[in-house]
Amino acid sequence: MNLTTQSAASQPIKVESVGFGWPLIGCAGRWLPSGASTGFTLKCFRRVPRVKVNVSSTMSGRVLVGVKRVIDYAVKIRVKPDNSGVVTDGVKHSMNPFCEIAVEEAVKLKEKKFIKEVVAVSCGPQQSQETIRTALAMGADRGIHVEVTGKEYENIGPLQISKIMAALAKKEDAQLVILGKQAIDDDCNQTGQMTAALLDWPQGTFASELTLEGDKIKVVREIDGGLETIKINMPAVVTADLRLNTPRYATLPNIMKAKKKKIANMKPADLGVDLTSRRRGRYRGRRSARREEGTVY
Amino acid sequence: QSTLVVAEHNNDKLTPITLNAITAASQLGGEVSCLVAGTDCAKVVAEISAVQGVKKILVAQHDSYKGSLPEELTPLILAVQKQFSFTHICAGSSAFGKNLLPRVAAKLDVAPVSDIIEIKSPDTFVRTIYAGNALSTVKCNEAVKVLTVRGTAFEPAATEGGSASSEDVAASSPAGVSEWLEQCLTKSDRPELTSAKVVVSGGRGLKSGDNFKLLFDLADKMNAAVGASRAAVDAGYCPNDMQVGQTGKMVAPELYIAVGISGAIQHLAGMKDSKTIVAINKDPEAPIFQVADYGLVADLFKAVPEMTEALNK
Incomplete structure (x- = not known):
């Protein structure tokens, strides 16, 4: 992803590489050892002044990222015998892969100094905090856990989640909300669009490239048969598609650091969100294999 | 009971998945109307008027509908819904439908149902979850059911023999928060992936x-x-x-x-x-x-x- 912005002399500057949060312009990788004796301490050879970003002064420079805890993509799922849902007890859970891409994108924007703070949000039971920790280890600054448990958690859907996201976006004065385009459990693909609607913000869904341009954002979108480019005003909601980036692995030092970061805890009622859901689901398993015979050797 | 199908098109041709959505709408029972919003969509209106199962075509033309931006189309659909009070609003589950309909649903304060593969009754739908490894039968008690329809699960409606009337609806005032810049589609002489035999x-x-x-x-x-x-x-x-x-x-x-x-x-x-x-x-x-x-x-x-x-x- 290339980020292009205007410098003071309104000369477009391409941020080529970012190391330890310092943008290096035209000298990617020019880090010199400070002393031959250690060789470990690295100092920046030439520090370039911060890239000036035309984020209007009223904007917070805060990005809200939604992270969902789902059954790990590699687990073969089983439907409960009474068809009331999917077996989740004792099953490995992870962060939804599209949410990882959303976190990565937000952290990248921060590293490039386009934004100041990344806040990771998850709605769900106690275990959702693990998912938030993963986001913190990837580089998010702090977390918000909106606790929803039991029957309520079983019944909530994207509409309720988007109400929570919209309320938080307002409360936190976020300038951008980045979500995954869909979760790999319910495959709904709705939350981003609905959050945008509730906030009356524009939406850049299925994004494969983001470029911040002043108080607007250019989004290249994955559509049927190709790509489409749109430009939307900020604040906005963006949903991440697969090609947006490759999420980083959390390193051990960063996992340790993440343990010290703060996770605020709240209830949907604290945000004035009503969780009443008017949809009910029954579930059925599906044969994954159709035929066993007929292979020709 | 009545259903609105939001037509997907490029002002020149109707996108095939709309025909599958029309079939699903017909299965719901009741009258099927089609909304065509675009910059210059006379050709598309003519095409839909021959499609079987469509009773009425609502046409809205305005420059702001260029690129079918959801920020522009949502107020239009809400206005149309206010006027006609449809019980169901549906579209094909394509990038267009998936982008637009959840936005409409949130504005109506209803939970949409994505990518349905079967209609059990006007309020009960089957959809796949966990990448198709399980099926979920959803009963939707919302006042308005907002659905996107998986194209491969419904036959396309016949494109001949229909006799839909068309009626102009007032275009919504431009929202102006988003701008469509360009589209680059992969060109190919081969059939389209989702509709190929x-x-x-x-x-x-x-x-x-x-x-x-x-x-x-x-x-x-x-x-x-x-x-x-x-x-x-x-x-x-x-x-x-x-x-x-x-x-x-x-x-x-x-x-x-x-x-x-x-x-x-x-x-x-x-x-x-x-x-x-x-x-x-x-x-x-x-x-x-x-x-x-x-x-x-x-x-x-x-x-x-x-x-x-x-x-x-």
Whole structure:
């Protein structure tokens, strides 16, 4: 992803590489050892002044990222015998892969100094905090856990989640909300669009490239048969598609650091969100294999 | 009871998935209306007026509808809904429908139902979850049911014999918060992936993008579309819009030929509803053989040219 912005002399500057949060312009990788004796301490050879970003002064420079805890993509799922849902007890859970891409994108924007703070949000039971920790280890600054448990958690859907996201976006004065385009459990693909609607913000869904341009954002979108480019005003909601980036692995030092970061805890009622859901689901398993015979050797 | 189908088009032609959505709308019972919003859509209106099952076409034309931006179309749909009080609003589950309808639903304060594959009753729908590994039957008690329809699960409506009347509706005032800049579609003379009768797909087994030519040659002989697995797309062999799978396109052709695809769950989710599945892979243990009706354990670099050659005769 290339980020292009205007410098003071309104000369477009391409941020080529970012190391330890310092943008290096035209000298990617020019880090010199400070002393031959250690060789470990690295100092920046030439520090370039911060890239000036035309984020209007009223904007917070805060990005809200939604992270969902789902059954790990590699687990073969089983439907409960009474068809009331999917077996989740004792099953490995992870962060939804599209949410990882959303976190990565937000952290990248921060590293490039386009934004100041990344806040990771998850709605769900106690275990959702693990998912938030993963986001913190990837580089998010702090977390918000909106606790929803039991029957309520079983019944909530994207509409309720988007109400929570919209309320938080307002409360936190976020300038951008980045979500995954869909979760790999319910495959709904709705939350981003609905959050945008509730906030009356524009939406850049299925994004494969983001470029911040002043108080607007250019989004290249994955559509049927190709790509489409749109430009939307900020604040906005963006949903991440697969090609947006490759999420980083959390390193051990960063996992340790993440343990010290703060996770605020709240209830949907604290945000004035009503969780009443008017949809009910029954579930059925599906044969994954159709035929066993007929292979020709 | 009445249903509004939001038509997807490019001002010149109707997108085929709209016809599948019209079939689903007809199954719901009640009157089916179609909303056509665009910059200059007389041609599309003429096309829909011949489609069977459509009673009325609502036409809204304005420059702000360029690029079908959801920020512009949502106020229009809300205004139309206010005027006609439809019980159902639906569209095809394409990038267009998936982008637009949840926004409309949130504004109506109703939970939408995405990507339905079956209609049990006007308020009960079946959809797939966990990449098609389980089915969820959803009862939707919302005042207005907002649905997107999986194209491959419903037959397209007949494009002849219909006699829909058309009526102009007032265009909504432009929201002006978003701007459509450009579109680059992959050009191809082959049939479109999701509507093709035959699909030939390649995976990482092809080893390079250049080797996809083998599949293109075979596909051209069979008038087939060419798809790819996510592994092939991630490896950069071919563009993302060729991807078949959970996160790509859902296909259900008469014949699906998987070449050099091992059969990850994510790929199977996108193609296991195909009528006949043929798999060519040199690894006899590849999971693709579990869903295949016909499996060929062979080197694809030998087998595929032989197949193309055989079709030449």
